[in-house]
Amino acid sequence: MTERPSPSPATTYRDDAFDGRPEPLPPVRFAYDAHTWKEIAHLLLNLPVALVGFVYVTTVLFTGFWLAVTVVGFPLLAVGLMGTRRLGRLERRRARALLGVRIDEPSPLPLRSRNAGFVQKLWMRVKDPVGWRTTLYNFIRLPWGILTFTVTLTSLFVLWPVLPYLARGLTNADRAMVRGLLSPSDELERRIAELESDRGVVVDTAAADLRRIERDLHDGAQARLVNLAMGLGLAKEKLLEDPEYAQAMVAEAHGEVKLALQELRDLARGIHPAVLTDRGLDAALSSVASRCTVPVKVTADLDSRPAAAIEGIAYFTVSELLQNISKHSGARSASVEVWRSGDRLLIQVWDDGRGGARLDGGTGMRGLAERLDAVDGLFVIDSPEGGPTTVTAELPWRDRSAQDARRG
Incomplete structure (x- = not known):
């Protein structure tokens, strides 16, 4: 039996090391060093980049809203907003390369659920907040691009001594716009999109x-x-x-x-088995384990009972995993462990079968992963070819007493 994994906090993956705190503005440099030339290049590129972005977003908005009364209007608008996301990604890369502004990429829309239909996916794209903020960014950039291009180009020939000061001031405004409109929004926005998909x-x-x-x-x-x-x-x-x-x-x-x-x-x-309602998860798991064709050892270390919904999800997760062991694993023994760690209910199902289980191997495992994800749970499979297989599931712990109090 493998050791119990301790629940780990969610990890945010980034393009480079960045702690999420706002970066201080760089100091003014008096010489034409590499940083200053990068800022000048950024300012000169503002006009052509802003012109492309402005033409694109105005075309998308005009076409999408004009055809909104027809069947093709919303799909065109959704495709257009997908394109604005790509424009935002290019602008973040340009700001990183020329201005030294490191910004996380926004979370992708949760569109990979096998249960999400075409209309649901289309609606999520149409109301994508990242796409609309990027649209606003490209819409207001054209006058700013004209201004920065004109001032920078003129200063190269007329105001050469003060150009480093001008470049730093103008690019600081660029940095503020990129951070304000192209940075990922707060966690609430991401969670709203995920919860809509989970619903x-x-x-x-x-x-x-x-x-x-x-x-x-x-x-x-x-x-x-x-x-x-x-x-x-x-x-x-x-x-x-x-x-x-x-x-x-x-x-x-x-x-x-x-x-x-x-x-x-x-x-x-x-x-919903009666034994689960009457006697709790320990007895219910022992009951379902007794029907498995493989000998199963059940260990439950719970000092109290979780909420009925969490208890039910845990029971049916173990039940389906044991069915898979009976049908597909070729195992000689298996075990089920359930315990509480902080505010998480952890489940680990192990067998010494042939291994090779994968989330993309069939609808069963993928369905379990989606069910757990819908309640902020986790589902992890470790199943090398030849075995053994260890499936670890985490669920949020919600006290039954608190749930009963709310009902009362």
Whole structure:
């Protein structure tokens, strides 16, 4: 069994080392050094770059809004905003190369969910705040580009001694604009986009679960109950004519009742097992482990119970992982560990099977990852070819007592 991983804080990956704090403005230099020439080059490039950006965004806005009443208007606007994101990326690179301004790239739109439909993705692109802020940046840059280009070009021939001062002052204004409009917005904006995507995942998952329950009822218990009713009807007709035949039919119907009850129990367990409600996660996981075809050791170190929703997600995550072990792993033994670490509920499922499990290997693992991501959870697979396989899941810990108090 591998050691328990400790939950780690979220990591933000950046192009280079940068602690996120505003950089102090560089001091004024009196000589024409490399930094000054970079600033002059930036100011001279402002006009052609601003002209391209202005023409692009005005074309996008005019075309998109003019055709908004037609079926192609919003798709064109969405594509146009994708282009403004690319313009913003180029401007951040130019500012980094010539002005020394290091700015994180904004978070991408969460469009890779397999449950997100075309209309949902289109709407997310149309209301992309990063795209609209970049559009505003390119819209207001044209007069500024004309001004900086004219002043810099004139100063090269007329105001040569004071050009370093002018270049520093003008580029400081450029730095402020880049930081103000092209920097990533606060964490709230990113979280709003993620939560909107996660809401779609949750809704689609719930709809799929309802369809599965309906299908299981229709093809399983309902079909058995219909056959049972027909059998009992025939037995009633034969009761006086052929009592032995009627008795045999009643016995057969009794067997059908037992099978229907078992299917209903299995279906109820798939919705929300009674043992989970009554006795908690430890007993519920022991119950599901006993049905696994591989011997499973269950260890639960919980001093209290999490909220019912978190408890249910943890149960069904382990249940599906154990089903995968039974069907695909070829393992001889497995283990399940559940424990609390701070404000996180951690789950680790291990088996000594053949390995090779991947998130992109099928819909099962990817679906689990999406479900956990929808509640701010994490899902990590370590499964080299030849095994063993370790799946680690993290869920936010939410106290059941606090949830009950809110309900009361």
